[in-house]
Amino acid sequence: MTSNDWIQFVFFLGALTLVTKPLGLYLMQVLEADGHTWLDPVIRPLERFTYRCLGIDPRHEHNWKRYLASVLAFSLISGAFTYAILVLQHQLPFNPQSLPGLTHHLAFNTAVSFTTNTNWQSYGGESTLSYFAQMVGLTFQNFTSAAVGICIAAALVRAIARCGQSTLGNFWVDLVRTLYYLLLPLCLLLAVFLVSQGMIQNFDAYTKVKTLEGADQVLAQGPVASQVAIKMLGTNGGGFMNANAAHPFENPTPLTNFIQMLSIFAIGSGLTYYWGRMVKNQAHGWAVWAAMMILFVLGVWGCAHYEALGNPIHQQLGVMVSDGNMEGKEVRFGVFSSSLFATITTAASCGAVNSMHSSFTAIGGFIPLFMIELGEVVIGGVGAGLYGIFIFVIMTVFIAGLMVGRTPEYLGKKIQAKEVQLAMLAMLVLTLSILGFTSVASVSEWGTAGLGNAGPHGLSEMLYAYSSAAGNNGSAFAGLTANTPAYNITLAIAMIMGRFGVIIPILALAGSLAEKKTAPSSAGSFPVNGATFTTLLIGTVLLIGALNFLPALALGPIVEHFLTLTGTLF
Incomplete structure (x- = not known):
């Protein structure tokens, strides 16, 4: 990394730190049903009107089972709505290219993908989907799936903060307030900024132009x-x-590149401050953030270092x-900005890419893949990152309790067998989904037929695909042809397991914690702030990630790294 790279990186970390507290405080106002924001004069009447139309009593709270049932029902109905739009897009308006409806297996994969906040795409957007399908089908899910993740995080934090209660809040109130007060206003501001930087926003038909060489381009x-x-966001x-x-129409300038990276982390970072504030232990929130x-x-x-070294075979x-390994990267952004973007998008379960990860060096590609397989808890997705890291917090205090021979405690609440079992269940669902589907694909004709590369890189393509699906990330190694019935269906199942297979035990865990009484801290209580806790939390994340996935990674990017040093691909 050059001095310019370090300046850019420090500037990014500084900007992220600056937005964390204000966003955390605003999230407190948004996620409390009686919270007041500066948008109240404009949005409060719309919020009340929405409650009346939907028959919602904002004063009525749900227990964890009712909260879960609401989440599942909403996701199922909205997913079916998106599926219908994708299949019928040729009969719907705003389709200037007269694009046909999607095949049923691709529509199923895409509807599940956007409903679960994964956004895996087995298609090319501009050549497959109409404007109506993009706006009404997919953008709607972009808002609601993100809001659902934040709702789950809010319910969990309330459970931690409450004592001897059975309710976690009202899902429908959380959903409405997250959409109206947080996501819609922020997106409006960001969209206006992006248009000011040259990003397009229109309903025009595609434009035919002549290139400098005289060829036709659309x-x-x-x-x-x-x-x-x-x-x-x-x-x-x-x-x-x-x-x-x-694409220059999606990311026209270095400034939009920086703001997009910052916006990926912004809400997830603010949620850690919200967490600490709600449980009345701000140092704990900062310890998790650290x-x-x-x-x-x-x-x-790690990613930038190996990309800057370049590909040994090229050398x-x-x-x-x-200039390092520029294969698959935009010359406008270069090696470091591409490496930074790749790490951010896989750490945060976003999946947007400004470079092709399949073209990274073996270790450069290993880092984004391992970030996903850690559970995408390094900030993580909006809401999902918070309840994902909470699983590791539970495991950390459990390990600390074993070390000192005491019943583990978390913020005065005893962590017993039930809580540990639920946390482990959420972890094992991801592991089973990723490794199970990858192993089946690797020995199936349909699995190997879609590979763009042989040898360890081919295994990495499959491993990355199912890691991305189960981790609800959505990025790809870009060498895999996944638009087949078998891949579309198995990837969709992995997405469902990765989303709802984690949400179910998380809400059960929240219900258990909400009912527990809080005991005063004693000399034997393990402090969940400070350097000791932060170090143990990092160690727990890395240890569990290594135990689960290093054997598979050793057969993919790690062995590929050593092969490239010898000048061979496989």
């Missing part, structure tokens, strides 16, 4: 800025264009390496 048009704003990641944030940032810095350094062929 330039895709469409309502891009409105979708990019929520795809970043909601850690969705699905691109309007197939090239995603590498653990995330240390893992993030290590990831960025043996005499390719200049002064």
Whole structure:
């Protein structure tokens, strides 16, 4: 990393730190049903009208089972709505290219993908979807799936903060307030900024132009800025264009590149402050944030370092390496900005990309893959990152309790067998989904037929695909042809397991914690703030990630790294 790279990185960390507290305080106002915000004069009447139309009593709270049932019902109905739009898009308006409806397996995959906040795309957006399908089908899910994640996080934090209660809040109130007071206003501001930087926002038909060489080229048009704003702030990641944030219409300038990276982390970072404030232990919130940032810095350094070294095979062929490994990267952004973007988007379960991860060096590609497999808890998705890291917090205090021979406690609440079992269940669902589907695909004809590469890189393509699906990330190694019935269906199942297979035990865990009484801290209580806790939390995340996935990673990117040092691919 050059001095310019370090300046850019420090500036990014500084900007993220500055927005964390204000966003955390605003989240407190938004996520409390009686909270007051500066938007109340405008939005409060609309909020009340929405409650009346839907028959919602904002004073009535749900227990964890009712909260879960509401989440599942809403996700099922909204997913079916999106599926219908995708299949019938050829009969719907705003389709200037007369694009046909999607096949049923692709529509199922895409509807599940956007409902689960994964945004995996087995298609090219500008050549497959109409403007109506993009705006009404997918952008709607971008907002609601992000809001659902934040709702789950809010319910969990309330459970931690409450004592001897059975309720977690009202899901419908949380959903409405998150949409109206948080996501819609922020996205409006971001979309206007993006348009000011040259990002397109129109309903024009595609434009035919002549290139400098005299050839014909078709330039895709469409309502891009409105979708990019929520795809970043909601850690969705699905691109309007197939090239995603590498496309100049989705990411026109270095400034938009920086703001998009910052917006991916912003809400997730603010949620850690909200967490600490709600449980009346701000040092705990900052300790969790510090653990995330240390893992993030290590990831960025590792990815950028190996990308800057370049590809050993290219060097043996005499390719200049002064600029590092530029294969698959936009020359506007270069090696470091591409590495930073790749680490951010995989740490935060966003999935937007401004470079092709399949073209990274073996270790450069290992870092984004491992970030996903850690559970995407390094900030993580909006809401999902918070309840994901909470699983590791539970495991950390459990391990600390074993070390001192005491019943583990978390903020005065005893962590017993039930809580540990639920936390482990959430972890095992991800592991089973990723490794199970990858192993099946690797020995199936349909699995190997879609590979763009043989050998360890081919295994990495499959492992990355199912890691991305189960981790609700959505990015890809870009060498895998996944638009087949088998891949579309198995990836969709992995997405469902990765989303709801984690949400169910998390809400059960929240219900258990809400009912517990809080005991005063004693000399034997393990403090969940400070350097000791942060170090132990980092160690727990890395240890569990290594135990689960290093054997598979050793057969993919790690062995590929050593093969490239010898000048061979496989």
